[in-house]
Amino acid sequence: MRTVVVTGGFGVLGRAVAAAFRENGDRVARIDFAPQAADANPGGLDLGGVDLTDATQAAAAVAEITDVMGGIAVLVNVAGGFVWEPLDEDAPGTWARMFAMNATTCVTMTAAALPTLKSMPGAAIVNIGAGSALVAGAGMGAYAASKQAVHKLTESLAAELAGSDCTVNAVLPSIIDTPANRADMPDADWAQWVQPDALARVILFLASPGARAISGALLPVSRGG
Template sequence: MARNVVVTGGFGALGRVVADTFKAQGDTVARVDFAPSAPDGSGGDLDFAGVDLTDGEACQQLVAKIVDKLGGIDVLVNIAGGFTWETLGDGHMDSWRRMFTMNVMTAATITQAALEPIKASAAGRIINIGAGAAIKADTGMGAYAASKAGVHRLTEALAAELAGSSVTVNAVLPSIIDTPTNRADMPDADVSEWVKPQAIADAIAFLASSEARAISGALIPVTRGGEG
């Protein structure tokens, strides 16, 4: 049965792969992004550009448009976010505010706006992107890891809140993702153990499936490289 899927950060390297994975399953996909326009190539069934996911009113309006066009929302995948590497000693508090805004508030605000339509689904699914680095942070990862830890706690709290409903709430925790940006930022790194976007998309697709109906509140590491 085809579902209506919303993917935030849908224009990015991971978001595009996740959207394409759901489309390949026959689902209808709405991609949402802060970027002013969608990238060239394949798109979602609906694309919404220039959306500030920290703006509650904008998110409410977005959800209303999606529900009006599609009839409802079954799956919400919160990929929108950001990264920074900065030591506390040499860094700025603006980086901490920016990480919490980009990673926690984007997920919380759009999820709150979409909660009623998702609860109305026969099998609602909310899937967040956490981070392996938030389990044990390293040098320079304080602001990023702290914000992603916030995503983990949001996932657990919302799963408990919705325990009596048909909605599940989970998060995947990738290690370094093999994207063009990461390759450019770390040109000397061994990328063989980096996680492919498709592997993450497959884990997300599983959590959105009926087979994962009994899984909620889980923080699932996605850390293996390679193609097999």
Template sequence: MLPRIAVVTGAFGILGEAVCAALLANGDRVARVDYAQPRAALAGCVDFGGVDLADVDCANQTIDAIVETMGPPDILINVAGGFTWETLADSTMESWSRMFSMNAMTCLNMTKAALPQLRNRPNARIINIGSMSATSAAAGMATYAASKTAVHKITEALAAELADTSCTVNAVLPNVIDTPTNRADMPDADFSKFVQPAAIADLILFLASPASRGISGALIPVSRGGTE
């Protein structure tokens, strides 16, 4: 059987790197897409750096380039996104626009661009990164949580729209992810409770597999540290 082709956005970040590593270990080929530039080439990957997925034309051009270079994708994993903490009173229209661009529009644009390919592939998979904080937003989380809620609803609606195909659509909802940035921003937190990127990647790998064929439209929380 030919290796599957997986597209991972936000591929050069901490979570993106873990997801790509899991896919490569599974024998998949990976198109790594990110706004940043890759630090180093990786066997089994084709890199697309400097890509602004908040721009619909850029998303379309990226999918076209992936199809031309690697072939039609079987899996799309929307990791790209960003975070901000701010009270509602102190928030600005600029920060609201930035969060929706980074979280909701990157997911929407890349999904729409890849959809004509994916809906015709057998057992295609779309997996989005949502957030547990969007299920019940705490103080200072309104801007971020609202943008991630949009990702959740895109997931649910598209799963219903693709119900007559073999393409499933699901979202993974991590709690705080163990990254250097999160450790620096929350120095007094219990880091053992932070979710390990590899634990999220394991769940994504399952959702990308044939074994997940009966699951679509799910918003799956990842709340444990996952160190073991």
């Protein structure tokens, strides 16, 4: 039974990812900035109120998880955020916020968990990138740039870990079907959006024995599922 850590674990995608790993027979530790989750995490551990932009808090979370659940075999970095904003509205604040939420959380959590991941056989890191970061549209500069940082972290870390038994990959979803996205885009064709459960299954595959030959991949996920 593996110990799996999901950051942003109390959100829509985080809950879907955690559920997929639980159904696979794994134990899941969910970490989130929110104080508590809206659902249960049977057999797992929930850590709320954790600011993963703070390396000290990330390290403390990893220490608690390894103390309670043992070595971390899989890390899924879901924590992040989105904003659409033209450059002339609040550029410095928005860019800083997007990099903190999307890139810094990924870096701090990965760095904190890396020693235990490197010690585990068949370990895996899966990051959440973005298809829209490949070519940034209007108002997407801050978000796209922060997700590109996640992409480059994925590629670089995969190269650094080439001699280890830990893979590093990222999924690049198009629009994920969440209540927040529906509220922001009420006139869109929701049927074409990626379902959280479908994206969770792709993540589960990248952390499975069947994907051990894949590392450093930026995998587009663009079908509704």
